[in-house]
Amino acid sequence: MKRRTLLISTVVAGALLGTTAIAQDLPQLEQKERYKVGFAQMESNNPWRIAETKSFHDTAEACGWDLIATDAAGSAAKQVADVDSMIAQGIDVLFLPPREEKPLIPAVMKARAAGIPTFLVDRSVDPAVAKPGEHFVAFLGSDFIDQGNRAAQWLMENFDGDKGVIVQLEGTTGSSPANDRKKGFDDAIAADDRFAIVASQTGDFARDLGRQVMETLLQAHPDVNVVYAHNDEMAIGAIQALELAGRKPGEDVTIVSIDGTRDALQAIIDGKMGVTVESSPFFGPLACEVMKKYAAGETIPEWVKVEDRIFTKDNAADHIDEAY
Ligand code: AHR
Secondary structure (H helix, E strand, O other), X not given: OXXXXXXXXXXXXXHHHOOEOOHHHOOOOOOOOOEEEEEEEOOOOOHHHHXXXXXXXXXXXXXXEEEEEEEOOOOHHHHHHHHHHHHHOOOOEEEEOOOOOOOOHHHHHHHHHOOOOEEEEOOOOOOOOOOEOOOEOEEEEOOHHHHHHHHHHHHHHHOOOOOEEEEEEEOXXXXXXXXXXXXXXXXXXXXXXXXXXXXXXXXXXXXXXXXXXXXXXXXXXXXOOEEEEOOHHHHHHHHXXXXXXXXXXXXXXXXXXXXXXXXXXXXXXXXXXXXXXXXXXOOHHHHHHHHHHHHOOOOOEOEEEEEOOEEOOOOHHHHHHHOO
């Protein structure tokens, strides 16, 4: 698989937010040949998570990391305990994708108290409680509100029916991508009175749960003709449920989603899915770059923002070989 380096716009993000991390207020990181690095993954039940963990492993040797990678198996409590264990093992730096916004705050605070610089990757925590530049160094990741907004924009531009009856499959309750992808989509679609969201329910970012929830919602809303899924795994699950019910995804139901997995790009090529807005899991090289800059004393923006592409029938075949 070809690994893609994430596109970032740190200067723009820092300027937009109007603030940058003040290195001297945070735990420092000395410059040295090798670092003991913690990566506390939340779960490994989908291709996105597996690709993200692999990206850290693939980066480790070249970046001088002695990597301790854990898998919390879908439990926020275990993810906190995994960070506790990493602190006890004396890690120099922590990379943390917090499963949910609030339950992972203790992990961030404990790493801060232990003098370990922490970078949140791909997901964030509640910014009213734990702040970049103060409790952790920075957030490395996408603009999830913008992703939801772009999914809605594509739908509004490409839907050719009179009335769009939308079912929304939400990600993990209390996670930053679920909160923000919902907000971005709902706010944008509210401006177009052709559309109504008739149901919005969590599928926990999982294919099988997405399928089950779609099966149930289809009974209550047989007239659904649009599915917005917060990730590709749930979108694929929804396609399975729709096909089992005799519906034709891509013909009588428009599917819009987020991520850019191999299965989603194939579904676009097959005409079953309309769009997937990219959310890249390849954080290893970016984590290395930002960590080295931080160790060198450079100012790190509070949000190192990842730029996302969009995949449709016009370009899915061009990108499927680099997908995961
Ligand atoms: O945090 C990013 C989301 O988490 C991805 O969209 C999803 O597939 C993953 O589980």
